[in-house]
Amino acid sequence: MRSRNRIALGAVGALAAVGFLTGCGDAGSSGTEAPAGDASGAGCAPVPGEQLVVLEDDKKLQNSDNVIPAINAKAANPEMIAALDKVSDALDTDKLIQLNKAVNVDRKTPKVAAEEFATANGITSGIAKGPGGSITVGAADFPESEILAELYRVALTAAGYDAKVQQIGNRELYEPALEKGEIQVIPEYAATMADFLTGKTGGASAPPISSPDLDKTVSGLRDAGQKVGIVFGKPSAAQDQNAFAVTKPFAEKYELKTISDLAEKCSGSATILAGPPECPQRPKCQAGLVEVYNFKAGSFSSLDAGGPQTKSALKSGAASVGLVFSSDGSLATS
Structure with missing residues (x-):
């Protein structure tokens, strides 16, 4: 799995x-x-x-596991969030299927697939410049996460950041790294992350806050994120x-x-x-x-x-x- x-x-x-x-x-x-x-x-x-x-x-x-950018709260600023939201605006499930096909079937690299998609969908157009600096975008250890991380890199580069992608591993590894600011951004999944954070802060007996209702899931996710110093951008229409x-x-x-x-x-x-x-x-x-x-x-x-x-x-x-x-x-x- x-x-x-x-x-x-x-x-x-x-x-x-x-x-x-x-x-x-x-x-x-x-x-x-x-x-x-x-x-x-x-x-x-x-x-x-x-x-x-x-x-x-x-x-x-099923619950609303929409792709959503997760951002270290201390690193976050309006220009960064706006750039990441451009990626969310461009994604839906059919497009995510095609991106996964490009890598897993057509054998393109995540970087190439992401750059081609960004060009075809105008992701970098109209992005405002942020304060700049170095940004590390984390990726979990499966291709879809790498593709999404590369899309975030493209958008953040257009916003004036020196952005790079670093594969971290599973959530138990990358979530603490995001909290600490060792990485500043990572693609997440709304329902899964919501219940992960709830379990982390409330213990194993904490009731899940995810649901099939995306608005309720994201509201709970944002509340849970505030407790650990993580903010979230706009959820995309893409679900996995x-x-x-x-x-x-x-x-x-x-x-x-x-x-x-x-x-x-x-x-x-x-x-x-x-x-x-x-x-x-x-x-x-x-x-x-x-x-x-x-x-x-x-x-x-x-x-x-x-x-x-x-x-x-x-x-x-x-x-x-x-x-x-x-x-x-x-x-x-x-």
């Missing part, structure tokens, strides 16, 4: 051979509990295909969160556009849900699908979290529906 510790698979609140699938046809045969509830309907057997499509989360199971994908031929055969469609038409014995081993118990994975949508798969196949095993199982016809990440470059249509 990616190092940003996605809360959607946390206890609380996008290719491997298909040989990883063992006994997918029998409920619970992959080493996990059989799905909760009655799945006695016919269900929807897998349909192989190369193009994956994400089903709309029409009942808002748990999503549920099927092949395009599967969606066409069963006439599916939303998860509600999936629940209505495909609850039953023939339907195979694929995801990470913890998915059946997680509130943003299978447990949430049952609770929010009343979707009951016939069996669960224990694979990975939005990775090559799950995507390979979908494409080969070994799984009906699988957990992916909403900004995965493999979801690009061109």
Whole structure:
């Protein structure tokens, strides 16, 4: 799983051979509990295909994990925040998918992909000059974070800063570095960071403050950030969160556009849900699908979290529906 510790698979609140699938046809045969509830309907057997499509989360199971710039409060100034907000204004999920495709599929470097995107989307135009000086933009250790960090570097350079990107690692490493000012900026994810900071300041028993409502999530995030000396820019429309994908031929055969469609038409014995081993118990994975949508798969196949095993199982016809990440470059249509 990616190092940003996605809360959607946390206890609380996008290719491997298909040989990883063992006994997918029998409920619970992959080493996990059989799905909760009655799945006695016919269900929807897998349909192989190369193009994956994400089903709309029409009942808002997932929280608002929008990309947002996080900034050391002592380093922050209006010109810096305005420059970073230009990046947020240019991003949405489809564009983030294309950026990930450029790096993970087309094999461009994060730097090149970011610079091409910045040019095509006019990110540097009209940026006001700030006071200048050296700025270190942190990046977590996965490509999407590096791409976003490079976009921030481009914008900050246009604002007159001597900006560079430094890969730090996971949140447990880079968040303290941001607090201390060892890095000044890093791309973050609103819901995940909100609950991380709440847990850090309020302890493990602190209730999560993230929700499907972006405004509420960001309001809670800003309050939590004030306690540790971190401010946040404008959230983008780009989200990287748990999503549920099927092949395009599967969606066409069963006439599916939303998860509600999936629940209505495909609850039953023939339907195979694929995801990470913890998915059946997680509130943003299978447990949430049952609770929010009343979707009951016939069996669960224990694979990975939005990775090559799950995507390979979908494409080969070994799984009906699988957990992916909403900004995965493999979801690009061109």
